[in-house]
Amino acid sequence: MTDKTAIEKEAARIAEQGESAPRLARDPVNLPMINNWLEVIGDRHPGYTEVAPPAMVQVWTMGGLHGQRAPDDPLGAMMKILDEAGFTSVVATNSDQTYHRYLRIGEHVSVTSSLEDVTGPKKTALGEGWFVTTRSTWYVGDEAVAEMRFRVLKFRPAEKQETKPEPQKAQAIRPSINRDTEYFWEGCRNQELRIQRCGGCGLLRHPPGPMCPECGATKPKYLVSDGRGVVYSYVVHHHPQVPGKQTPFVIALVELDEGVRMLGELDGEPSIGLPVEVVFTKVDDELTMPSWRPRADR
Amino acid sequence: MNAAIVGIGATDFSKNSGRSELQLAAEAVSAALRDAGLTPSDVDGLVSFTMDTNAEIAVARELGIPELTFFSRVHYGGGAACATVQQAAMAVETGAAKVVVCYRAFNERSGHRFGQVQTAAAANIDNSWSYPMGLGTPAAMVAMFARRYMHEYGATSEDFGRIAVIDRKHAATNPHAWFHNRPITLDDHQASRWIAEPLRLLDCCQETDGGVALVVTSADRARDLPQKPAHVKAATQGSGPDQFTMTSYYRDDLTRLPEMGVVARGLWERSGIGPSDVDVAVLYDHFTPFVLVQLEELGFCGRGEAKDFVASGALELDGDLPLNPHGGQLGEAYLHGMNGIAEGVRQVRGTAVNQVADVEHVLVTAGTGVPTSGLVLGAS
Numbered sequence: 001m002t003d004k005t006a007i008e009k010e011a012a013r014i015a016e017q018g019e020s021a022p023r024l025a026r027d028p029v030n031l032p033m034i035n036n037w038l039e040v041i042g043d044r045h046p047g048y049t050e051v052a053p054p055a056m057v058q059v060w061t062m063g064g065l066h067g068q069r070a071p072d073d074p075l076g077a078m079m080k081i082l083d084e085a086g087f088t089s090v091v092a093t094n095s096d097q098t099y100h101r102y103l104r105i106g107e108h109v110s111v112t113s114s115l116e117d118v119t120g121p122k123k124t125a126l127g128e129g130w131f132v133t134t135r136s137t138w139y140v141g142d143e144a145v146a147e148m149r150f151r152v153l154k155f156r157p158a159e160k161q162e163t164k165p166e167p168q169k170a171q172a173i174r175p176s177i178n179r180d181t182e183y184f185w186e187g188c189r190n191q192e193l194r195i196q197r198c199g200g201c202g203l204l205r206h207p208p209g210p211m212c213p214e215c216g217a218t219k220p221k222y223l224v225s226d227g228r229g230v231v232y233s234y235v236v237h238h239h240p241q242v243p244g245k246q247t248p249f250v251i252a253l254v255e256l257d258e259g260v261r262m263l264g265e266l267d268g269e270p271s272i273g274l275p276v277e278v279v280f281t282k283v284d285d286e287l288t289m290p291s292w293r294p295r296a297d298r
Numbered sequence: 299m300n301a302a303i304v305g306i307g308a309t310d311f312s313k314n315s316g317r318s319e320l321q322l323a324a325e326a327v328s329a330a331l332r333d334a335g336l337t338p339s340d341v342d343g344l345v346s347f348t349m350d351t352n353a354e355i356a357v358a359r360e361l362g363i364p365e366l367t368f369f370s371r372v373h374y375g376g377g378a379a380c381a382t383v384q385q386a387a388m389a390v391e392t393g394a395a396k397v398v399v400c401y402r403a404f405n406e407r408s409g410h411r412f413g414q415v416q417t418a419a420a421a422n423i424d425n426s427w428s429y430p431m432g433l434g435t436p437a438a439m440v441a442m443f444a445r446r447y448m449h450e451y452g453a454t455s456e457d458f459g460r461i462a463v464i465d466r467k468h469a470a471t472n473p474h475a476w477f478h479n480r481p482i483t484l485d486d487h488q489a490s491r492w493i494a495e496p497l498r499l500l501d502c503c504q505e506t507d508g509g510v511a512l513v514v515t516s517a518d519r520a521r522d523l524p525q526k527p528a529h530v531k532a533a534t535q536g537s538g539p540d541q542f543t544m545t546s547y548y549r550d551d552l553t554r555l556p557e558m559g560v561v562a563r564g565l566w567e568r569s570g571i572g573p574s575d576v577d578v579a580v581l582y583d584h585f586t587p588f589v590l591v592q593l594e595e596l597g598f599c600g601r602g603e604a605k606d607f608v609a610s611g612a613l614e615l616d617g618d619l620p621l622n623p624h625g626g627q628l629g630e631a632y633l634h635g636m637n638g639i640a641e642g643v644r645q646v647r648g649t650a651v652n653q654v655a656d657v658e659h660v661l662v663t664a665g666t667g668v669p670t671s672g673l674v675l676g677a678s
């Protein structure tokens with residue numbers, strides 16, 4: 001049995017159950033709640049001293065902060081079925097209310113609801129889903145005083161995997177840059193791979209820092225690397241997704257000819273010892289990222 | 299050291315605790331105090347470690363601990379697990395506190411997931427040399443070491459897999475383990491998907507919701523308490539040359555964990571025992587390759603020989619060095635090493651579900667690839 005026929009069968013079963021048992025409002029129609037509602041909505045009409053604003057009808061039978069759906073509530077039952085079929089997200093699309101008369105203070109309303117229609121699956125901008133329509137009727141005693149047709153779209157969120165759009169470079173994780181590291185990123189913007197060189201003893205160091213661990217000098221300078229080296233180790237990253245990257249991708253730890261190691265994405269088949277060279281990719285005006293590619297002359 | 303672990307406590311280990319991290323912490327501490335035969339008013343010290351959202355004062359409030367004279371939080375996440383006991387033991391020895399509780403609690407699976415890319419972590423300058431390049435998960439960071447280790451010593455994915463198989467075998471008979479009754483074979487390991495090559499899914503520990511707490515007091519006081527004390531024979535931290543958190547890629551040798559070497563030296567010196575005196579090893583196993591490197595750093599085998607040591611069956615419950623009898627973090631739960639310390643205490647007490655016979659000394663290590671720590675617990 002397909003999902004479609006299974007869902008339709010369940011929908012028919014719930015619809016056949018008809019109206020749920022009447023659920024009585026927590027409180028009778030009352031002036032304090034009317035005043036609160038008018039204040040929230042911003043309605044300054046002075047006429048609501050004996051009767052309630054019709055559009056307030058749903059308020060009387062709301063479940064409260066800790067309310068739970070009644071076991072025979074058709075919308076709850078249908079939601080559960082669609083959840084289980086993978087249509088896990090919901091958005092309300094229509095709410096049409098009809099008022100037969102004003103409700104008077106002191107009247108105690110109850111509400112029933114039934115499942116009117118379930119159609120699908122439909123392809124929507126949000127993803128494939130089912131439109132579920134319920135009809136609610138408010139009663140005072142046996143007299144119907146208001147009705148509402150309420151429609152929701154219960155959908156399966158569109159899978160980003162399906163289309164695999166080119167990841168936006170702008171989404172990539174950006175480095176933090178401070179006065180100790182700015183020279184490196186400035187270099188990348190100028191298509192230069194810079195390695196910190198101690199102004200005192202000449203020690204090459206990456207990642208850089210403000211004080212030379214060899215001689216204690218605080219005069220860091222830099223040299224511009226040839227950007228050539230070999231892969232010292234590497235990872236092929238599969239899971240989880242990484243912002244701005246399309247999996248699987250390779251990250252290589254490269255030992256540069258100058259002797260320091262540096263991480264970067266590698267565009268190519270990885271192996272330890274593979275000769276590589278640096279490539280610069282501009283992300284935006286502030287950020288250019290260095291990465292590696294196999295050397296043509298290898 | 300004149301200190302002992304006299305109480306252990308834990309919540310259930312799950313994937314969705316359904317309660318706040320503070321509640322988990324409070325429940326674990328409460329259970330540990332009950333186990334120790336102590337009450338919140340006996341406690342005057344609390345220790346946790348970074349990446350725990352539960353402030354010491356918040357835990358004190360929930361438990362009704364009236365006053366604290368010592369509170370401390372150790373850095374570098376899982377690497378600090380055993381260091382909490384070191385802090386507590388030092389506090390007890392110096393008189394800074396009389397009863398110190400160490401705790402860890404989080405919703406690491408249902409809440410903030412540790413295995414995902416922590417974009418915010420890139421704000422750290424050190425991380426700016428790795429995260430923006432796409433190296434942003436603990437698994438990937440360890441995989442970089444593992445690839446080089448394989449290259450240098452000829453270790454294979456199967457060699458890593460044997461650690462997972464042992465842990466899951468031990469977890470299978472531990473009712474508290476998430477993977478209770480669910481052992482795996484080496485074939486299962488080899489069939490599991492790549493996470494960050496050369497690491498497969500079954501090389502990586504779980505993400506867990508839960509809490510663990512340990513009660514530390516002086517050895518003198520321990521004598522008057524109901525449980526058999528697990529004496530802190532040695533506790534030390536370790537950081538190595540040119541140390542980074544998870545990405546110490548700029549040292550000469552990528553096949554070692556020098557910070558664990560520092561811990562090993564400290565433990566053997568201070569406890570007066572050596573590798574051959576260890577009856578049970580609880581080694582931090584967030585990722586299998588680092589269990590092999592730890593065996594080498596701690597002196598159980600030579601460099602590059604861990605794969606043969608593991609294949610020899612030494613780590614089985616009836617082997618020379620029973621490993622993680624509770625199932626480790628691959629099998630029981632990933633409480634950043636704290637559940638491993640609790641297992642060490644049970645092995646010393648003789649109350650573990652997979653009890654090793656006649657345990658005199660248990661070695662426990664903390665997180666690897668980061669500045670780390672270790673413990674030797676003793677029965678006397």
Ligand SMILES: [Zn+2]
Binds near residue numbers: 213214215216
């Ligand atoms: Zn210098």
